[in-house]
Amino acid sequence: MDPSCSCELCELKDLLVANLDEDHLDLVCSEKVEKEYMQGESIIKEGSRIKDFTYLKSGLVKLFRRDNTGKEQIISIAKPMDYVSLLSVFSNKKYNYSVSALEDSVTCNIKMEDLRSLINGNSKLALNLLAKMSKIADKIILNTLEIRKKHLRGRVAFLLLYFSQEVYFSSEFDLPLSRKEMAEYVGMTTENVIRTLSEFRKDEILKIYGKTIQIVNKDTLKSIAEFG
């Protein structure tokens, strides 16, 4: 295989490697396009035509949509181990959500038609893609329901623990979201996100230095996330 095909960390490659022969892999390798995005840059625009199957190679992104009043709702936060091109890429012509980079990110892009023809000759790949995408959709749905049933404190605690445990693997990290974006994700107002963070600080559950969060009392935060 072409050694210049350097998607070392790309789960899509894992999927392909496990399911494609060398010739097809070389084809993907030569056809794929990598794109780099700086923090804050737009990757996908709601309403635009779906041309590529886009996979996140590194970085962190948010999926969101804009409602009729112009307000944004964040659907999910995606790490490299999650697909970006989830949801309706195989059924819709246009995206019904937007994606933008929360951190400097790199995507790997394959033309939908190329992926389709790869799948056409390879049903094992299809089954694996099916499994992958349904798992991700599942996760988003259960996550949204989980958040909905919590009170404000529980929602903020839940989100902080997500960053700590599933993104940065540390009790201290820089928030990739503004307070406003946190609010858009968990469905509350910006003021109340800020207020809740201040409460956690006063209760000595967190230390806050601007965007930097240090979780001091993880157990309390966990029980707030679960029962709040």
Add this chain to the structure above:
Amino acid sequence: MDPSCSCELCELKDLLVANLDEDHLDLVCSEKVEKEYMQGESIIKEGSRIKDFTYLKSGLVKLFRRDNTGKEQIISIAKPMDYVSLLSVFSNKKYNYSVSALEDSVTCNIKMEDLRSLINGNSKLALNLLAKMSKIADKIILNTLEIRKKHLRGRVAFLLLYFSQEVYFSSEFDLPLSRKEMAEYVGMTTENVIRTLSEFRKDEILKIYGKTIQIVNKDTLKSIAEFG
């Protein structure tokens, strides 16, 4: 093809017919098992092992899960044109939600292993399934976000319009959900669902006879659903 294979209304059959040759269709036809459920009966239990790919042939069902405190959350309502076996059937070993019949329903069941082997020899079927399932997951996600951003009146109005416009195609219909279930679906308390319905009645938007709802002022209801 075996004329006894009488899934006339089954969209799964459409999918299969479009993608399978006669021999494979006959196989599906002889292997499939139809099951009938009475209103209120359980179809799938959260935590149980996934053995079959289950498709709703007729009737109406709810997908729901139970949280740690024992309360139910309804994930979605599914009509025959929606899959029941959506979400994680291709990736999980166990269901992480339950399904039960809101009306007398008939399901069509194929062993997962049979479906897998069908897909294995037929990537076009795989692509169509992929499209179908991603579309459904997409719909659930956008619907949940849509509901979340509304106030109580908007949520109830939204749900009533869904039944009127997408399930019963009439301004008068019998609610397939109790007030409690409506609350579990839109994320509010039972009392407030009842109160909101009463308000709509007082405002002469609806007439209510127990479970029977007659929408009198559809335009007002629509604007409440959109802006409330």
Add this chain to the structure above:
DNA sequence: AAAGGGATATGATAATTATCATAATATGAC
């Protein structure tokens, strides 16, 4: 027919959350 239980209904009150106002701090443009 009576009794029980669940669903529906309504009111009073408490809890939660949003909105509005204002200020301090940080950030980027020039």
Add this chain to the structure above:
DNA sequence: GTCATATTATGATAATTATCATATCCCTTT
């Protein structure tokens, strides 16, 4: 560096929603 602007922060108040209490209605069982 300074100005303009967005973000963060906090308090007061209003709006929304949940909780609790109670009553009625309807259905099933006895």
